[in-house]
Amino acid sequence: MSSPEPATPAEPARRPRGRPRDPGAEGRILDAALEEYGERGWSGFTMDAVARRAGVGKSTVYLRWQDKDSLLIDAVDARTGGIEDVDTGSFRGDLVELSANLFRHYLDPAGWATLRLAVDAAASPSALGTFSARVAEQHTAAVLAIVGRAVARGEATSDLPPAPLVFSLYGAVTMQTLTLSGSDRQLPDAEIRRRVTELVDFLLR
Structure with missing residues (x-):
């Protein structure tokens, strides 16, 4: 009777080739x-x-x-994903919160980059890419959602045109941030909210 063959030790698991994935x-x-x-x-x-x-x-x-x-x-x-994520329960409150989020974003380096993206795309004689259209779609969709909720609550009429609202709101916030430079861009949150509340109240009038 032949003696049993010695057990072969299990091979160690092979590591995948290349560098390990960097989670950050x-x-x-x-x-x-x-x-x-x-x-x-x-x-x-x-x-x-x-x-x-x-x-x-x-x-x-x-x-x-x-x-x-x-x-x-x-x-x-x-x-920019969190900028449009607002639902305060009122039309005015939503517009104020959206405008404040946008203002804070434009004062951040990432916000400056998105502004430059839009300017470069508008100034170029040929299409630079689809990123500028993506930003415009996000902003328009956010205001459409706000207007839709306002109409459902009876705070606005169904014939309220969202496009002029988008241009007025975003255009005014953009111009305000473009006039700031250096230390002026370090605005406290209370000042940001004061400015956008004044703007929203003017638009709603």
Whole structure:
């Protein structure tokens, strides 16, 4: 009778090739994309520069985004997603909160980048990408939702045109932030709310 063969020790699990995934890389890349754009604009914006600023390899960026347009869309979506998330229970309250969120955003480096995105897209003779349209869609959808709730509550009539409201509200906030520079951009929250409340009350009149 033959003796049993000695048991073969189990092979250790193989580690996947390449570097382990960095759980914080995506957030750093999105932040770096907006910072890079805010400084250099469309013509100077490159995926390689974003990778250097984020402290990751170029392959990490290219594996997630195929071009700078798709990267900028995701960066804008990630950093503006909470601006329109308002529901105070009143038409006036929603407009004030939306305007205050937008004002704070524009005073942030990420907000400056989104402003530059819009300006570059408007000034270019050819389409730069779809990111500017994405921003406009987000803002319009937010105001449509606010107007819809106001109509349902009886605070506004169904013929209230949302487009002029979007242009008036966002345009006024944008112009106010563009007139600020240096230390003037460090506005306390109470001052931001005072300014936007004054604006909303003027529009509603």
